[in-house]
Amino acid sequence: MTMTLQTNLQHVVTAADLQKTIEENENVMVCCGRMGPMCVPVYDIMEDLEKSGKYDHVVFQDMLFDNPEAHVIRNAPECAGFMGLPFTLYYKNGKVVEATSSIQNIDQILDIIEDKFAK
Amino acid sequence: MDSAKYDVIIIGAGPAGLTSGIYLSRAKMKVLILDSGMAGGQMVLTHEVANYPGYEGISGYMLSKNMKNQAEKFGCNIKTNIRIDSMSLEEEEKKISLSNGDTFTAKSVIIATGGQSRKIGAIGEDEFAGRGISYCATCDGDFFQDKEIIVIGGGNAALEEAVALTTYASKLTIIHQFDHWQAFESAVAEMEENPKIDYIMESRIVEFKGEQALKEVVIENIKTGEKYTKKIDGVFIFIGYEPRTEDFKGVIKMNDYKEIIIDAYFETNIEGVFAAGDCIHKKYRQITTAVADGTNAALNALEFLNK
Numbered sequence: 001m002t003m004t005l006q007t008n009l010q011h012v013v014t015a016a017d018l019q020k021t022i023e024e025n026e027n028v029m030v031c032c033g034r035m036g037p038m039c040v041p042v043y044d045i046m047e048d049l050e051k052s053g054k055y056d057h058v059v060f061q062d063m064l065f066d067n068p069e070a071h072v073i074r075n076a077p078e079c080a081g082f083m084g085l086p087f088t089l090y091y092k093n094g095k096v097v098e099a100t101s102s103i104q105n106i107d108q109i110l111d112i113i114e115d116k117f118a119k
Numbered sequence: 120m121d122s123a124k125y126d127v128i129i130i131g132a133g134p135a136g137l138t139s140g141i142y143l144s145r146a147k148m149k150v151l152i153l154d155s156g157m158a159g160g161q162m163v164l165t166h167e168v169a170n171y172p173g174y175e176g177i178s179g180y181m182l183s184k185n186m187k188n189q190a191e192k193f194g195c196n197i198k199t200n201i202r203i204d205s206m207s208l209e210e211e212e213k214k215i216s217l218s219n220g221d222t223f224t225a226k227s228v229i230i231a232t233g234g235q236s237r238k239i240g241a242i243g244e245d246e247f248a249g250r251g252i253s254y255c256a257t258c259d260g261d262f263f264q265d266k267e268i269i270v271i272g273g274g275n276a277a278l279e280e281a282v283a284l285t286t287y288a289s290k291l292t293i294i295h296q297f298d299h300w301q302a303f304e305s306a307v308a309e310m311e312e313n314p315k316i317d318y319i320m321e322s323r324i325v326e327f328k329g330e331q332a333l334k335e336v337v338i339e340n341i342k343t344g345e346k347y348t349k350k351i352d353g354v355f356i357f358i359g360y361e362p363r364t365e366d367f368k369g370v371i372k373m374n375d376y377k378e379i380i381i382d383a384y385f386e387t388n389i390e391g392v393f394a395a396g397d398c399i400h401k402k403y404r405q406i407t408t409a410v411a412d413g414t415n416a417a418l419n420a421l422e423f424l425n426k
Contacts, residue, residue, distance in 0.1 A: 036257065036258045037180070041156055044156075044200065045200050048199060048200040080332075082249060082250060084249030084250070084253050084259050085258050085259060101248075105155070106201075106202065
């Protein structure tokens with residue numbers, strides 16, 4: 001089984017990858033899900049935001065929920081009580097500053113990015 | 120900031136909008152398609168499409184991708200995940216401005232905004248979405264292994280998904296607001312034969328309660344007004360769709376169900392503004408009917424442009 005998603009985003013494959021990314025980048029958004037109906041729209045928004053060039057200060061990545069290495073997201077304390085895919089985490093300076101469960105629209109995502117990752 | 124003139128602007132990139140785009144761009148019209156979400160609309164939310172001619176089975180995501188690629192190949196400019204700031208449809212030259220400052224004009228507009236999942240409107244519904252409340256059984260069913268859940272709804276989707284969810288759930292209760300089912304007899308029979316399923320009629324959930332996750336719901340008997348609390352691990356909501364037409368209120372003529380009223384030529388009350396797909400008044404809402412509507416709206420818009 002391929003341990004990555006079929007998106008145009010950069011993929012997190014291992015827990016160590018994620019740790020390195022959040023240590024090396026101030027603002028990171030990671031969406032952890034499957035290629036399912038509630039997840040795909042979120043990846044699509046991330047791809048569009050990345051392409052727009054207006055959010056170059058944010059690193060957009062995804063991770064396959066069923067990848068065993070995704071335990072770092074599935075079991076993150078910020079995801080306690082989550083029962084809807086995808087799990088989306090926003091990291092600032094290596095710390096989780098926001099986490100959402102299930103599908104989100106562009107307004108909800110931009111509200112978080114503009115609030116938590118303000119330039 | 121972008122500013123451009125088009126022959127037609129299509130609002131909505133679901134099957135109706137993309138089909139309109141394919142027909143119009145093949146006819147050498149300059150076409151812009153705008154969508155507040157991703158291309159595909161509700162089609163993307165369909166795990167598997169089994170009744171679209173030409174495909175014995177295809178995911179909604181792939182069908183959306185194919186339609187989008189086809190529209191782009193013929194020359195459509197598609198902008199997804201955008202926010203419309205303002206619209207002026209009543210003038211001869213229609214104008215649409217986006218929140219990022221882009222402004223586009225066109226001689227004709229096709230509204231193909233589709234529909235969205237209907238919410239029940241109970242207290243706590245938004246708060247517990249993804250924390251016990253779900254609108255997708257295939258996506259979230261496995262979070263409820265050996266748990267007790269509720270399904271809200273009484274149509275085919277609700278009953279079929281309820282049966283599917285018993286693969287995971289230890290016990291499932293269907294809550295329906297009417298005293299009769301709106302599903303096919305076969306769906307009702309299959310549901311009634313399932314030993315894990317129970318149901319409560321003429322009732323509704325009025326409040327969702329919990330802390331990090333959903334813990335209980337307040338159920339109201341619609342007939343008597345009696346309210347009681349039930350402990351529960353999850354709730355799946357399948358109560359159909361409503362047209363996504365709020366942005367056109369007061370401008371485009373609609374019926375009491377917020378469906379856009381069109382004439383025999385798919386034209387709205389405004390000359391040059393057409394509508395197609397799940398946002399219009401019609402009986403059957405399928406990908407195939409949306410595609411047909413999109414074709415009709417496009418060809419009528421073309422005739423309007425060539426007057």
